[in-house]
Each structure stands twice: as C-alpha cells, then as structure tokens.
Amino acid sequence: MTTDLPDPVLRPAPAEVDVAGLESALRARVDGEVRFDAGTRAAYSTDASNFRQVPIGVVVPRTPEDAAEAVAVARDHGAPVLSRGGGTSLAGQCTNTAVVLDWSKYCHRVESVDTAARTCVVEPGIVLDELNRRLAPTGLRFGPEPATHMNCTIGGMIGNNSCGATAQRTGKVVDNIAALEVLCYDGTRFWCGPTSDEEYRRIERRGDRRAEIHRLLRRLRDTYQDRIRAGFPDIPRRVSGYNLDSLLPEHGFDVAGLLVGSESTLVTVLRAKLELVPVLGHRTLVVLGYPTVDKAADAVPAILPHQPVALEGLDAKLIRDERIKHLNPEALTHLPGGRAFLMVQFAADTPEKAEADAHGLLDALRDSDHHADVAVLDDPDREAELWRVREAGLGATAHLPGRPDTFEGWEDSAVAPGRLGDYLRRLSALYQEFGYASDTGPSLYGHFGQGCVHTRIPFDLYSAGGVATYRKFLERAADLVAEFGGSLSGEHGDGQTRGELLPRMFGADLVRAFGQLKAIFDPDDRMNPGKVVAPRPLDADLRLGGDWSPADPQHLYFRYPHDGGSFAEAANRCVGVGRCRQRVTEGGQVMCPSYQVTGEEEHSTRGRTRLLFEMLDGHGDGPLTGGWRSAEVRQALDLCLACKGCKTDCPANVDMATYKAEFLAHHYQHRPWRRPRSDFSLGWLPLLAQAVSRARLAPVVNAVTHTPGLSRLATAAAGVENRELPRFAAESLQRWFARRGPRGSGARGTVLLWPDTFTNHFHPAAGRAAVELAEAAGWRVEVPQEALCCGLTWISTGQLATAKRVLRRTVRALAPHLRRGGLVLGLEPSCTAVFRGDAPELFPGDHDVRRLRGQTVTLAELLTAHSPGYRPPSLAGTEALAQVHCHQHAVLGWDADEELLRRSGATVRRLDSGCCGLAGNFGFERGHLEVSEACAERVLLPALRAADPRAVVLADGFSCRTQIHQLDSGGHEGVHLAELLAAAHRRGTGGAPVR
Known part of the structure; x- marks a missing residue:
C-alpha cells in the first residue's frame, strides 16, 4: 500500500442518489427507524445556525451496530452521511443534504464504568446531564460542561470539541477522551487513542486499511x-481546524x-x-463588578494564578436583555455594582x-489595579441562579422586543x-465600523478565563446587501483574530x-494538510461534505437570506404583537438551542412533555x-406542500399538549400552543367535517355544561357516563378515549x-369571582372555598350569573372564530367592573391564563382586554399582593406536594402561591413533574392516552406512589386533579389551594363549610 499523502479533497460535484432505492435498502437492512417523509426532513433541515439544508432522509439507529449498517447502505448508494446529536451546533455542521443519523433517541447507554481508572464507555446519544446523573454515585463526572448540558449529547460534544465554563478546570473534550470507536465511510472500523511506537508497529503489521490510515497519519505528521x-495558536481555546497537534x-x-x-x-x-x-462538592462563587467589559477582561490575568474552576465574563447589556425577558429575576439582584462582571468560582473538597481560595483572590485584588465591587456567594441555590444567568446568554440575546434579530457568525472567537x-x-x-454597535447591543460574554468571547450580532440576513455586509464583517473579524494569534x-x-x-488563521500549507487529512479518511467527501474542508460558502444555504420570501399569511386570528403581526416571524423565533429536548426527570422544566416521552x-x-417555518416555504424548494393544509404539520402538532411551557421555558419564548391553535383554525377552515369529533364534544363543552346545569340533568348524565356499557357508548359517540369522564356537579x-x-x-x-366552566x-x-376565603380577607365577592366563558376549549381545539366571539362577549360583560378598577379572581389556571395571555394576543388593541389582563388575579395574588396585612389560616404541620399547572407555570407564575403557603406555615415541595399529561382536552382525545399516561409516569405518579398516603396533593388545575384521580394507584386526590386554606380557616374559627 502506498504511503504517499493523497491530494487534498476538493469540493466535488454533488452525486446523484437513488433516493427510493436508498430508503428501501435502509428499511430492509437497518434495525432502527428510517424516516424519509417530508415532515421529518423538514424538522431536521437546520440546527442552531444560520444554515438550512434539507436532508435526504433520517435514520434513528437503535444501537451503534445499526448505525454502522446505515453507513454501509449509504456507501452502497453513494449517499453522504451526517451524524447528529442534540442538533444545537451554531456553525452549520449539523445540517446537510445527507442521510442524517440521529443518535439521541436510543443510543444513550453507559456500557461500563471503571471507577479505579476513572473512565466510562458510552454510546454517542447520551445527554451530558443524564450521564453525570448516572455517574453521581461514583463521585465522578465528565468534566466539560457547555451551557446546553441539559440537552447536548456526548457525540455532539465530541464532534464539536465542546468546552463550557468547566473547561477552566477540565479542559476541552479533546483533553478528556481516552479512546474512540470509529467507523470510516468505507467500512473500516476500529478503536483508537494515544498510540505508542509499539502499538503503532502492531497496527502496521496488520497490513489492512487501518494500518494504511495510521501510516498516512504518521506521514502527515512528519511532513x-x-x-x-508554529501555526497552531498556543491558547486554551483553539477549536478551529482539525486537531493535527494531537x-x-x-x-x-x-x-x-x-x-x-x-x-x-x-x-x-x-x-x-x-x-x-x-x-x-463545595463551591464558592465570587462575582466581581467592573465599569466596562474590557476592564473586566483586563483583570483576568491577575485572577488566573488563583486557579478558579470557572472564570466567566458578562456585560451589563446581557443583564439588561435578561431583565427585558424576565429571565432569572431573583439571581440578578445578587450582582455587585458595575457594568460588567466576572463570575469566579472556586471548588474544593471542603467548604473551608x-x-x-476565594478570599485569597479578593485579598490579592484589593491592592491591585483590578480592584472590583464584590459579591461572594456560598449558597448553592443562589450560585445556581447566577449560573443560569450566564447560561441563558444565547436565548437572552435573541428576539428582543423592538430590536433587530441577532445571529451567530462570530459568536465564539478566542484569543x-x-x-x-x-x-x-x-x-x-469593528462592530462600530460595520454599524452593528449601539446602546442596545450586541452584548459580550463568555469564558473569559480562557479568552473565549460569545456574542450574537444583529446581522441583516434578510437582504442581499445585508448578507454581503455579513460576509465582509466575518472576513475582517477573521483577520483581526489572526492578528491576535x-x-x-x-x-x-x-x-x-x-x-x-x-486560510486566514492557519495559512495555505496547514489548510492543505486539513484537505489531505480529509482524503485519508474520506477521499470521496461523503462525510458531512461542504463543512470545514472544501467548504461551501459562508453565505450559501442560509436559512434566511436575501431571497427568503415566505408565504406569510395576512389573515390571522392571533395578532402576534411580539412578532410585528407576522406568523413567519413567530415561526422564525426558534434559534435551535434545544432546551425543549430535555428528557431528564429532574429540573422542573414543563416545556415539551411529548418530546420527553417520545x-x-x-x-x-x-x-x-x-x-x-418550512410550511411557509420561503425558499421555494421546501419538502412540505399545502401550506395550512399540510398533513405533516398537523401530524407534528397532534401530540402538542398546548401546555404553554415553551412560552416560558424556551429561551426564545416560542409559544407553540398559540401556533397550534392558529394552524388548526386554518387547517380546518371551510371544512369542519374533517375535524375529529372530539373537537366538537370537548371544544363545545362549556355549552354542553350550561345545558346540563340549566336542565338539572347532572344525575342523569353522570349515570349514563359511569354505567358500564353506556359509558363506552358515550365516549365512542364523543370521539374520545375510553377513560372515565368527569362528573357534573349536582349544583x-x-x-x-x-x-x-x-x-x-x-x-x-x-372582587368578581370568575365562574370558569x-x-x-x-x-x-373550590369556588365555594374561594368565596369563604376572600370574604374572610375583607372582600365582597360577586359571581356573574350570565352564561359566560373565556373561550379556552375553543382556543385549544383551534376553533378560533368561535373563541373570539365568545371572548368578546365576555369582555363586554366584564367591562363595567373592569373600568371601575375591579379585580377578577380566577381559580382555574388555564382559564385565568386566557385572560392574562391569550386574550391580549387575540385583541391587542382592546383597552378592556388590557384591563382584563392587568386586573385578573389568582387566589394567592389576591390574598398577598392585594390584601396587605392578611394572615392566612395556619397550616403548620401540613406537608404537601404541589403539582403546578402548566399554564400557571408559563403565564401566571407560582411565586405568590409559594409565599402564601410559606406564611401559612405549610411545608410544600413543588414537584419537578412538568405537565400531568391530561392537559385539558389532550388526554381525552383519541390516540393520546398512551402519551398522556407516559407524561404522568415521568415524575408525577412515581412521586405520589412514594408519598405518604395522607400527604396533601395541591393541584389547582382541574386537569391535574382529574389525572391524579384516574391514574394514582395510591388513592391520592388533588385539592385546590382554596380548599386547603378554607379547611384550615374553618378549623381555626370553628366554622362549618359555606352553604
């Protein structure tokens, strides 16, 4: 075999691929999920970058061996291959016209752990936080921790040589890899790592393709x-280029x-x-405040000799952006004075x-030119809050109200x-020269201890001129960083x-070496072509670009006031950070329960x-057809629980519940016969309930729906799942x-008590209990007697024309009370959230709707913020678990409830359970029972099974109480906050329940 170095790979012409034959062969030979449908290809068309390339198809392997077989099939058909982990890459390396291997669903096993050697063997799809959770009993962890640690995969971290704040102590991923099992496109498969001369000779004697690769690598190194x-920068954060220095x-x-x-x-x-x-196990965080971000950076060399485990920088613009988005509000109060901050963390085996170490640093800085305003935190909860401030950087700087959109491109340079x-x-x-600098941005933050700077820049990627300026800026910025070494x-x-x-960083010779390295492993350029080596232009394949022209609908039900009234802009909110892809059972995230279980x-x-985004077909070549009639979008939205968790948990504040309602309204417009029957039985539930109440038919209806045989007929007629239907109240x-x-x-x-359905x-x-409490707190309570509704059930089923009529009628009825400044008390979180969230987005210019939003309160808010001096009844000795409703988490907040319960003396643990899984109509809709129950089984039901049978379960949401009633085998029943407090009030006064 020759040992001459191959010529560098140049960008070849794209090969024609027999897509139908490729798909057929993959289905026949690969034990995994093979997806060539338009919906899947659309979902994988981009990552967290500026780029968009629709894949040929997607394979979700069940094991690494399945992935190897998929690569073999791709090779037989000459198809490019791209491995993808969490899909959060910012430079476009996770999007390509290729067969995408998504490792994250199944390939997340920890195959072995050697505590003595401090190593473990894992599959590429395991998420970093999940790996460290499993390693916790050993007292060991994988060191590098990017800000996306809750959803990035180890395979993705290896692909990008990830770092994170902890790299100050542990280095980059390359510094923490003992060995890799790798597969070349030609089928060569082997383990590799550091290779001694003896090991090299053993490999060479094999005389096979692995031996050839090693010989060529030796030749490349020697050359x-x-x-x-000379050409590789001697800095902590050189991630660009291939690691030839290894x-x-x-x-x-x-x-x-x-x-x-x-x-x-x-x-x-x-x-x-x-x-x-x-x-x-023990950490102390020092936060230093400086007048400007560059002055903070100047202090870094004086801090490094003290060996912190993390040294992060952030400027006041990032803090301002987080305040605008209401991110981490409590943590921001712990910052010292200044316009820029260094977060310096020390860790040791003992708190002393x-x-x-922390005070040693402060003593040294006190007599130096880098003296700063100081905050020292040794409370783990406060420290965690401040780290969330730093980790929220990408989301905080994207899609700010009234500001131009910001983008990656020069978001992680290092010196x-x-x-x-x-x-x-x-x-x-340079920002100033190109017109990107202003009082409002861009912010600068990052891993200052290793010279790495993060930022998002307001590039104009919507016009040809803006894209041209983007290119010129990147070229100049590359020259600048090369000048700094x-x-x-x-x-x-x-x-x-x-x-x-x-080439601007490494020069022509080393870039030629990169091309030769590519040729050693992948001479036909089938592995993620057009990236790193023989790259496609940095202004090609843009997700937006000067020619982006989406079919932005003009007739909309929601008004999207935060997106300029544009559905296209709303659909473009996602920046790909992937927070919605968390599957761990800890952390309190509500967002995306269906992803958590599927x-x-x-x-x-x-x-x-x-x-x-693809449905709007802004490039004219998208995989989806039919616009609002798209069956693929309908299928993807089918398992959206409309929990609204993303409205708060998503860094870009994507509101998928709203988008789903909007889509369904247009999808079924002028063809109501295509709607599932459950849209009518559940969507029009308020009218049915009113009819039952007026006719006093509750006993009859309950008998029908809870008699074996008849109940099955009732659920079949309604088009819902065969599960117990809630009972109507007698009165x-x-x-x-x-x-x-x-x-x-x-x-x-x-105060007007809102009688939600x-x-x-x-x-x-719950309503009677709320009346009792409000009156005891000094309020006069009124309850409207008209047949009014907030429109929730019509909103959630996408019957928005009806929802708007119903809501408009309600607002007119409440207007006199609102104009007098009266409060509206909401008890059901989902209905209360309509007044506070959906109504202003349906009618953003209506002053009475604005009043309704501002004057609608929860029970806890009424009894705390609006009832100064009120002392709640004693719940001393009461231990409770709280299942916080999704809409309360996303729209209303639970802080007032927590404060009220604290004042009452109760001991309450808020469950990190996310959505209960019923989610209003979702859990009753046909085909959703399995997902509904799986959502409950993630955290909620195991927590209830582990709880004392006498424990109080707080659940203000009717859906949550229903799900607990139907699925908890331990017999717990959820109670509304009003009921819990009213019972304590009666115990304290010796009174009887209100009648």
Missing part, C-alpha cells in the same frame, strides 16, 4: 509537524484526539471511552478550602486570556460559517417550529351563589 507547532510525538500520536472536533467530516463515532474527574481586553476593544471598534472558533467549531475562513425531534418545540357554582348571595364587609372592595360545573367546591 507538517514544524508547521503545526498527532505530534509530545501528544502521544493520539488518533482519538485528532478526530475530536472533526464535526462528522472524517468518521462516525460509535462509542467513546471518556476520562472522568472527581466531583468537587473553597472559601479560603490568549492575557490579550482579551485589547481584543474586545478592537472587536467593539487567536482562533476563529473557541468552542462551537467551524462548520460552514468558518470553514471558508480557515424522544422524537418533530415532537419537540424546535421540531414543530421548523415544520411551521353549579353560579346556582349556589345565586341562592346564597354575597356576604362580608367588603372593606377591601369588590370547570369550577362552575364540575368542581364548585
């Missing part, structure tokens, strides 16, 4: 080693290290042997050592830490954004947003209140 030493003798001819950061352009990683580090201050001053001047990428990799710019990209908020809340009448002093004024007709006991 270029002097230029590698082949140098002083680095042990580490082939695994070479392949880390190669972005799926050289090999497919099948398994990884990771090096682990001990968990340091961590605190001593030597000692030159960071000068670099920031020059970079800021830095790296184009300090964390996110090159992909397509920076591949074209590599692991399907198209059932994540990101995947659904991508389909809506509605309105009828009870009309009989009883208002009472109390009314010293605090009059669920409280009014199914659970009036």
Whole structure:
C-alpha cells in the first residue's frame, strides 16, 4: 500500500442518489427507524445556525451496530452521511443534504464504568446531564460542561470539541477522551487513542486499511509537524481546524484526539471511552463588578494564578436583555455594582478550602489595579441562579422586543486570556465600523478565563446587501483574530460559517494538510461534505437570506404583537438551542412533555417550529406542500399538549400552543367535517355544561357516563378515549351563589369571582372555598350569573372564530367592573391564563382586554399582593406536594402561591413533574392516552406512589386533579389551594363549610 499523502479533497460535484432505492435498502437492512417523509426532513433541515439544508432522509439507529449498517447502505448508494446529536451546533455542521443519523433517541447507554481508572464507555446519544446523573454515585463526572448540558449529547460534544465554563478546570473534550470507536465511510472500523511506537508497529503489521490510515497519519505528521507547532495558536481555546497537534510525538500520536472536533467530516463515532474527574462538592462563587467589559477582561490575568474552576465574563447589556425577558429575576439582584462582571468560582473538597481560595483572590485584588465591587456567594441555590444567568446568554440575546434579530457568525472567537481586553476593544471598534454597535447591543460574554468571547450580532440576513455586509464583517473579524494569534472558533467549531475562513488563521500549507487529512479518511467527501474542508460558502444555504420570501399569511386570528403581526416571524423565533429536548426527570422544566416521552425531534418545540417555518416555504424548494393544509404539520402538532411551557421555558419564548391553535383554525377552515369529533364534544363543552346545569340533568348524565356499557357508548359517540369522564356537579357554582348571595364587609372592595366552566360545573367546591376565603380577607365577592366563558376549549381545539366571539362577549360583560378598577379572581389556571395571555394576543388593541389582563388575579395574588396585612389560616404541620399547572407555570407564575403557603406555615415541595399529561382536552382525545399516561409516569405518579398516603396533593388545575384521580394507584386526590386554606380557616374559627 502506498504511503504517499493523497491530494487534498476538493469540493466535488454533488452525486446523484437513488433516493427510493436508498430508503428501501435502509428499511430492509437497518434495525432502527428510517424516516424519509417530508415532515421529518423538514424538522431536521437546520440546527442552531444560520444554515438550512434539507436532508435526504433520517435514520434513528437503535444501537451503534445499526448505525454502522446505515453507513454501509449509504456507501452502497453513494449517499453522504451526517451524524447528529442534540442538533444545537451554531456553525452549520449539523445540517446537510445527507442521510442524517440521529443518535439521541436510543443510543444513550453507559456500557461500563471503571471507577479505579476513572473512565466510562458510552454510546454517542447520551445527554451530558443524564450521564453525570448516572455517574453521581461514583463521585465522578465528565468534566466539560457547555451551557446546553441539559440537552447536548456526548457525540455532539465530541464532534464539536465542546468546552463550557468547566473547561477552566477540565479542559476541552479533546483533553478528556481516552479512546474512540470509529467507523470510516468505507467500512473500516476500529478503536483508537494515544498510540505508542509499539502499538503503532502492531497496527502496521496488520497490513489492512487501518494500518494504511495510521501510516498516512504518521506521514502527515512528519511532513507538517514544524508547521503545526508554529501555526497552531498556543491558547486554551483553539477549536478551529482539525486537531493535527494531537498527532505530534509530545501528544502521544493520539488518533482519538485528532478526530475530536472533526464535526462528522472524517468518521462516525460509535462509542467513546471518556476520562472522568472527581466531583468537587463545595463551591464558592465570587462575582466581581467592573465599569466596562474590557476592564473586566483586563483583570483576568491577575485572577488566573488563583486557579478558579470557572472564570466567566458578562456585560451589563446581557443583564439588561435578561431583565427585558424576565429571565432569572431573583439571581440578578445578587450582582455587585458595575457594568460588567466576572463570575469566579472556586471548588474544593471542603467548604473551608473553597472559601479560603476565594478570599485569597479578593485579598490579592484589593491592592491591585483590578480592584472590583464584590459579591461572594456560598449558597448553592443562589450560585445556581447566577449560573443560569450566564447560561441563558444565547436565548437572552435573541428576539428582543423592538430590536433587530441577532445571529451567530462570530459568536465564539478566542484569543490568549492575557490579550482579551485589547481584543474586545478592537472587536467593539469593528462592530462600530460595520454599524452593528449601539446602546442596545450586541452584548459580550463568555469564558473569559480562557479568552473565549460569545456574542450574537444583529446581522441583516434578510437582504442581499445585508448578507454581503455579513460576509465582509466575518472576513475582517477573521483577520483581526489572526492578528491576535487567536482562533476563529473557541468552542462551537467551524462548520460552514468558518470553514471558508480557515486560510486566514492557519495559512495555505496547514489548510492543505486539513484537505489531505480529509482524503485519508474520506477521499470521496461523503462525510458531512461542504463543512470545514472544501467548504461551501459562508453565505450559501442560509436559512434566511436575501431571497427568503415566505408565504406569510395576512389573515390571522392571533395578532402576534411580539412578532410585528407576522406568523413567519413567530415561526422564525426558534434559534435551535434545544432546551425543549430535555428528557431528564429532574429540573422542573414543563416545556415539551411529548418530546420527553417520545424522544422524537418533530415532537419537540424546535421540531414543530421548523415544520411551521418550512410550511411557509420561503425558499421555494421546501419538502412540505399545502401550506395550512399540510398533513405533516398537523401530524407534528397532534401530540402538542398546548401546555404553554415553551412560552416560558424556551429561551426564545416560542409559544407553540398559540401556533397550534392558529394552524388548526386554518387547517380546518371551510371544512369542519374533517375535524375529529372530539373537537366538537370537548371544544363545545362549556355549552354542553350550561345545558346540563340549566336542565338539572347532572344525575342523569353522570349515570349514563359511569354505567358500564353506556359509558363506552358515550365516549365512542364523543370521539374520545375510553377513560372515565368527569362528573357534573349536582349544583353549579353560579346556582349556589345565586341562592346564597354575597356576604362580608367588603372593606377591601369588590372582587368578581370568575365562574370558569370547570369550577362552575364540575368542581364548585373550590369556588365555594374561594368565596369563604376572600370574604374572610375583607372582600365582597360577586359571581356573574350570565352564561359566560373565556373561550379556552375553543382556543385549544383551534376553533378560533368561535373563541373570539365568545371572548368578546365576555369582555363586554366584564367591562363595567373592569373600568371601575375591579379585580377578577380566577381559580382555574388555564382559564385565568386566557385572560392574562391569550386574550391580549387575540385583541391587542382592546383597552378592556388590557384591563382584563392587568386586573385578573389568582387566589394567592389576591390574598398577598392585594390584601396587605392578611394572615392566612395556619397550616403548620401540613406537608404537601404541589403539582403546578402548566399554564400557571408559563403565564401566571407560582411565586405568590409559594409565599402564601410559606406564611401559612405549610411545608410544600413543588414537584419537578412538568405537565400531568391530561392537559385539558389532550388526554381525552383519541390516540393520546398512551402519551398522556407516559407524561404522568415521568415524575408525577412515581412521586405520589412514594408519598405518604395522607400527604396533601395541591393541584389547582382541574386537569391535574382529574389525572391524579384516574391514574394514582395510591388513592391520592388533588385539592385546590382554596380548599386547603378554607379547611384550615374553618378549623381555626370553628366554622362549618359555606352553604
């Protein structure tokens, strides 16, 4: 076999692929999910970058061996291959016209752990947080931790050579890899790592393709080693280019290290042997405030000798952006004075050592030129809050109200830490020159201890001129970082954004070496072509671009006031960070319950947003057809629970519940016969409930729906799942209140108790309890007697024309009370959220709707913020679990409830359970029962099974109480906050329940 180096790979003409034959062969030979449908291809058309390339198809392998077989099939058909983990890459390396291997659904096993050697072997699809959760009993963890640690996969981290804040202590991924099992496109498969001379000779004697690869790598190293030493920046965060330096003798001819950061352009990683580090159990965080961000950067060299485990920087613009988005509000109060901040974390085995290290730094700075305003935190909860401030950077700087959109492109450059201050001053001047600088942005933050700067820039990627300026800026910025001896990428990799710019950093000789390395592993350029080597232009394949022209609908039901009235802009909100792809059972995230139980990209908020974006077909070549009639979008939205968790949990505040309602309204417009029957039986439930109440038919209806045989006929007729239907109350809340009448002093004024359908007709006991509490707090309570409704059930089923009529009528009826400044008390979170959230977006210009939003309160808000001096009844000794309703989490907030319960003396644990799974109509709709129950089984039901049978379960949502009633085998019943407090009030006063 020849040992001459091959010619560098040049960009070949795209090969024609027999797509039908490829799909057929994959289905026949691969044990996994093979997806060539338009919806899947749309969902995978982009990552977190500026680029868009629709894949040929997607394979979801069940094991690494399945992935290897998929690559073999692709090779037989000459199809390109792209490995993808969490799909959060920012440089375009996770989007391509290729067969995409999505490792994240099934390939997340920890195959072995060696605590003595501090190593473990894992499959590529395991998420970092999940890996560290499983490793927790060993006292070890995988060191590098990007801000996306809750959803990034180890395979993706290997592909990008990820770092994160902890790299200050543990280094980049390349510094933490013991070995990799890799697969070449031609089928060659082997484990690799540091290779001694003896091991190299053993491999060479094999005389096979693996031996040839190693010989060629030796030749490449020997040819270029002097230029590698001279041309590779000696800085902590050199991520750009291939890791040719790993082949140098002083680095042990580490082939695994070479392949880390190669972005799926050289090999497919099948398994990884990771090096682990001990968990340091005690931390102290020092936050230093400086007048400007460059002055903060100037202080970094003075801090580094004190060996912090993390040293992060952020400027006041990032803080301002987080305040605008109401992100981490509590944490922001802990910052010291200043316009820029350094977060310096120390960790040790004892709290005394961590605190001593922190105070040693402060003593040293006190007598230096870098003295700062200081905050020291040793409370783990407060520290975690401040780290969330830093990790929220990408989301906080995207889609700010009234600001131009910001984009990646120059979001992770790096220089030597000692030159960071000068670099920031020059970079800021470059922003100014290109018109990107202003009082409002862009913000600067990042891993200052290693000289890595994050930012998002308001590039104009909507016009040809703006794209041309974007290109010129990147070229100039690349020259600037090369002048500083830095790296184009300090964390996110090159992909397509920076591949074209590599000659400006490395020079022609080393870029030629990159091309030859590519030819050694992938001579036909089938592995993620057009990225890093022989790259496509940095202004090609843009997700937007000067020619982006979406079919932006003009007639809309919601008005999208935060997106300029544009559905296209709303669908473009997603920046791909992937927070919606969390599957761990800890962390309190509500967003995307269907993804949590299915692991399907198209059932994540990101995947659904991508389909809506593609539905508008702004490029004219999209995989989806039919616009609002798209069956693929309808299918992707079918398992959206409309929980609204993404409205809060998504860094870009995507509101998929609203988008789903809008889509369904147009999808079924002028063809109501295509709607499922459940849209009518559940959507028109308020009218049915009113009819039952007026005719006093509750006993009859309940008998029918709860008699075996008849109940099955009832659910079949309604088109819903065969599960227990809620019972109608014998007497509605309105009828009870009309009989009883208002009472109390009314010293605090009059509050109107909203008789939502669920409280009014199914659970009036919560309403009666609320009346009792409000009157005891000094309020006069009134309950409307008209047949009014907020329109929730019509909104959730996408019957928006009806919903708007119903809601408009309600607003007119409430207007006199609202104009007098009266409060509206909501008890059902989903209905209360309509007044506070949906109504203003349906009628953004209506002043009465604005009043309704501002004057609608929850029970806890009424009894805290609006009832100064009120002392709640004692719940001392009461231990409760709280299942917080999704809409309360997303729209209303639970802080007032937490405060009220604290004042009452109760001990309450809020469950990190997310959505209960019923989600209003969702869990009753046909075909949803399995997902509904799986959502409940993630956290809620196991927590209830583990709880004391006598434990109180707080659940203000009627859906949550229904799900608990039907699925909890331990017999717990959810109670509304009003019922819990009213019972305590009666115990304290010796009174009886109100009648």
